[in-house]
Structure formats: structure tokens, C-alpha cells
Amino acid sequence: MKKNNSVSISVIKRLPKYFRYLGSIAEKGIVRVSSKELSAITGLTASQIRQDLNHYGCFGQQGYGYNVKELLNELSKILGIDKKYNVIIIGFGNIGKALFKYQGFRNSSYNFTAIFDKDVEMIKEFTDEVEGYDVDYLKEYLQNNKVDIAILATPKQVSQQVADILCEGNIKGIWNFAPEDIKTKNDVVLENVHLDESLYTLTYYMNNPKDYISQE
Amino acid sequence: MKKNNSVSISVIKRLPKYFRYLGSIAEKGIVRVSSKELSAITGLTASQIRQDLNHYGCFGQQGYGYNVKELLNELSKILGIDKKYNVIIIGFGNIGKALFKYQGFRNSSYNFTAIFDKDVEMIKEFTDEVEGYDVDYLKEYLQNNKVDIAILATPKQVSQQVADILCEGNIKGIWNFAPEDIKTKNDVVLENVHLDESLYTLTYYMNNPKDYISQE
Numbered sequence: 001m002k003k004n005n006s007v008s009i010s011v012i013k014r015l016p017k018y019f020r021y022l023g024s025i026a027e028k029g030i031v032r033v034s035s036k037e038l039s040a041i042t043g044l045t046a047s048q049i050r051q052d053l054n055h056y057g058c059f060g061q062q063g064y065g066y067n068v069k070e071l072l073n074e075l076s077k078i079l080g081i082d083k084k085y086n087v088i089i090i091g092f093g094n095i096g097k098a099l100f101k102y103q104g105f106r107n108s109s110y111n112f113t114a115i116f117d118k119d120v121e122m123i124k125e126f127t128d129e130v131e132g133y134d135v136d137y138l139k140e141y142l143q144n145n146k147v148d149i150a151i152l153a154t155p156k157q158v159s160q161q162v163a164d165i166l167c168e169g170n171i172k173g174i175w176n177f178a179p180e181d182i183k184t185k186n187d188v189v190l191e192n193v194h195l196d197e198s199l200y201t202l203t204y205y206m207n208n209p210k211d212y213i214s215q216e
Numbered sequence: 217m218k219k220n221n222s223v224s225i226s227v228i229k230r231l232p233k234y235f236r237y238l239g240s241i242a243e244k245g246i247v248r249v250s251s252k253e254l255s256a257i258t259g260l261t262a263s264q265i266r267q268d269l270n271h272y273g274c275f276g277q278q279g280y281g282y283n284v285k286e287l288l289n290e291l292s293k294i295l296g297i298d299k300k301y302n303v304i305i306i307g308f309g310n311i312g313k314a315l316f317k318y319q320g321f322r323n324s325s326y327n328f329t330a331i332f333d334k335d336v337e338m339i340k341e342f343t344d345e346v347e348g349y350d351v352d353y354l355k356e357y358l359q360n361n362k363v364d365i366a367i368l369a370t371p372k373q374v375s376q377q378v379a380d381i382l383c384e385g386n387i388k389g390i391w392n393f394a395p396e397d398i399k400t401k402n403d404v405v406l407e408n409v410h411l412d413e414s415l416y417t418l419t420y421y422m423n424n425p426k427d428y429i430s431q432e
Contacts, residue, residue, distance in 0.1 A: 080423035098314035207296035
């Protein structure tokens with residue numbers, strides 16, 4: 001656990017949003033964008049946006065705004081999307097399969113190198129693009145192969161046990177879809193996608209509209 | 217857009233976590249739990265937990281703590297999980313299919329009533345549990361059927377267009393998986409699951425470990 005963080009979580013959480021917004025602006029062929037224009041799209045204030053981007057050394061040009069392509073490049077470096085990652089999936093149920101097919105992964109940054117499940121035959125029936133292994137082989141696999149990111153999509157009963165093997169196996173990050181809080185060690189970064197929590201948040205707001213602030 | 221929110225987002229975001237923690241405590245047959253014990257599991261301070269729960273009128277008994285079952289019941293009411301919701305899916309690709317099969321939905325609160333896609337045959341091949349329709353029929357369907365929650369899992373190019381139809385169709389909430397920011401109206405609540413942003417956050421922290429605070 002590190003506490004000496006210099007960038008606040010709320011800034012970090014906005015970076016992928018900027019990346020997405022700029023991506024759609026670039027798709028439309030737009031070359032330059034001002035923080036004021038970004039403000040109109042994102043709903044954030046122009047000064048907030050400038051402050052966030054300045055923080056990473058992305059300075060727009062007074063009166064000209066930002067060069068969209070350059071800013072996209074900068075953001076992709078900041079987010080680490082300019083690098084390549086070896087990715088494995090553990091637990092190849094419906095969520096695991098959906099993530100394997102997920103378009104967001106189908107760019108050059110993420111390279112699936114192995115899939116693990118108790119049912120190896122099922123993996124092989126689903127895909128021949130990536131090697132499928134019994135989850136019992138995970139520990140040995142990690143000793144012999146460089147893995148950066150593990151997608152954890154196992155049943156919650158075994159998620160911590162698998163996470164322990166992953167953290168001992170020199171991986172760098174876990175993207176956890178198991179509906180359970182897991183603990184990591186050895187500086188392994190954890191990012192949770194708790195679908196149940198997201199769904200409950202939705203029903204909470206549906207039942208408590210006075211607490212709802214629209215997301216823009 | 218409502219701004220007179222009386223409960224802060226951070227409190228609301230913790231409620232589903234309490235619900236999950238208490239669920240696993242209940243599974244173990246534990247009858248009573250103190251805020252101190254909850255603190256040890258959640259990593260939040262006991263006073264924070266008490267304050268959050270007090271806010272909703274859930275008061276533990278001095279020296280006895282909380283009755284686990286009662287608190288679970290209260291939280292399920294607060295989160296609105298004690299009610300029943302008619303749910304439809306729009307866009308039946310890999311994510312749509314995974315959510316349809318998602319265990320979190322397989323409790324009595326969520327009742328799938330229809331699935332929409334451009335490819336109706338594909339829906340019918342996948343399941344005969346729920347009726348499949350062409351997405352062109354969505355508007356008419358909403359005029360004739362009560363729908364509470366719509367899961368939006370379409371390609372991003374059409375997500376706003378579908379969201380507009382949903383917001384005109386008397387639904388209450390949209391659970392959006394399309395990698396696009398959509399706008400809602402008519403008090404429709406929006407909850408986004410932006411998988412791409414979550415993945416980029418993971419790679420950001422992997423590349424900026426000094427900013428990482430472990431999630432506990």
C-alpha cells in the first residue's frame with residue numbers, strides 16, 4: 001500500500017475519459033480543439049481540463065488550443081496504452097468469453113497469451129487463437145512466461161486463491177471481475193469491475209431520484 | 217439534472233459494498249457484527265461505517281452491534297433490491313449474452329422480459345427463455361409493456377439513438393455498457409460501465425505505481 005500519491009484519484013479517473021472524447025473528435029477529422037470546446041463535450045469546466053492536462057505537461061497553445069493527435073498520443077503514453085501487454089484470462093465463463101471477444105482488447109496493446117479454466121476442452125472448443133490450460137497449471141505457467149495483466153473472472157469462492165498465485169507469479173496488474181474483494185501483494189495493481197455494485201447503484205438511484213446527479 | 221442531492225456519492229457507492237460484505241458474513245452463519253468487525257473486513261473506519269448506516273436509520277445496538285440479517289434486509293430496501301424489475305437487453309453481442317447469463321441477475325429482483333438486436337434469429341438460437349425482437353420494434357414494445365431497466369450493450373454508433381427511444385419509452389434506468397457517453401432525459405437514471413476506462417485505469421497505475429493506493 002502506497003500513500004504518497006501525488007495525483008488525486010479523481011484526476012486519474014478523468015484521463016481515460018479525455019482519451020475517449022479525443023478519440024471520437026479525431027475520428028471526425030478535427031485537428032485542433034480548445035479547452036472550451038472540450039468543456040462543452042465533457043461537462044467539465046475548461047479550467048479543470050487545462051489543470052488536469054497541465055499536470056502531465058500537456059499544454060495547449062494560447063489561442064490555438066490542443067492539437068488533437070498530439071494530445072491523444074500524450075494521453076496514450078500517460079495511460080500506458082502505447083505499450084504492449086501480455087494478458088491471460090483465468091475463468092472462462094460468460095464474462096471471460098465476452099472479455100476475450102471485447103473490442104477494446106482488439107487493439108495492438110493487449111496480447112492474449114493464455115486462457116485458464118477447470119474445463120480445458122471448453123476453451124479449445126471456443127477458440128484456437130490462444131492456448132487453453134487447466135487452472136492447476138497457472139503457477140508453473142507464470143514461472144515460465146512473462147505475463148503483465150491477468151483478467152480474473154473466476155467464481156468468487158476461488159478468486160483470492162487464484163489472486164495469491166498471480167501475485168507470487170510476477171504479474172503487474174489484475175483486472176478483477178469476480179464479485180469479491182481480493183487482496184493483492186508484491187505491488188500488483190488491482191482494478192475491480194464489480195458489476196453487482198454497479199447494478200445496485202442503478203436501482204438505488206432509481207429509488208432515490210433526489211440523490212441522483214446526471215452523469216455528463 | 218438534479219443538484220439538491222442530500223447524500224454524497226461516496227456514501228452511496230459504499231452501500232453496495234456493505235451489502236456484499238454482509239452477504240458473505242451471513243453465508244458464514246454469523247448473526248451479529250459490530251462496526252469494529254465490519255471495519256476490519258472493509259478497511260473503513262468503524263465511525264465511518266456507523267455514520268453511513270445511521271444516515272439511513274440503521275442503528276446498531278450499543279455493545280451488541282448490528283443484527284446481520286436485519287441490516288441486510290434494510291440495505292436491500294435502501295438499494296431497492298427488495299423490489300422486482302422488468303429488464304430488457306438491447307444489443308445481444310458477447311457482453312449482452314454474458315449479462316443475460318450473469319449470476320447477479322439470477323435472483324428474483326430482475327426479470328428479463330425481452331431481448332433486442334438486429335439479428336433476431338441469433339437471439340432465438342441462444343435462448344428460448346426470453347422473447348427476442350428486432351431493435352426496430354423497441355419503440356412499439358415500450359408503448360405496450362412496462363420496462364424498468366434497459367441494459368444498453370449496442371455498438372457505440374447507435375447507443376445515443378437507442379437511449380433516446382428508451383427515455384421516451386417510460387423506462388426508469390439505463391445500465392450502459394456501450395463505450396460512449398450517452399445523455400438521458402425524462403429523469404431516466406444512467407449508470408455507466410465503461411470497461412475501456414477501467415482497463416486504462418489499470419494500465420495507468422501499472423505505469424505510475426506511485427499514484428496507486430491499494431483498494432481494500
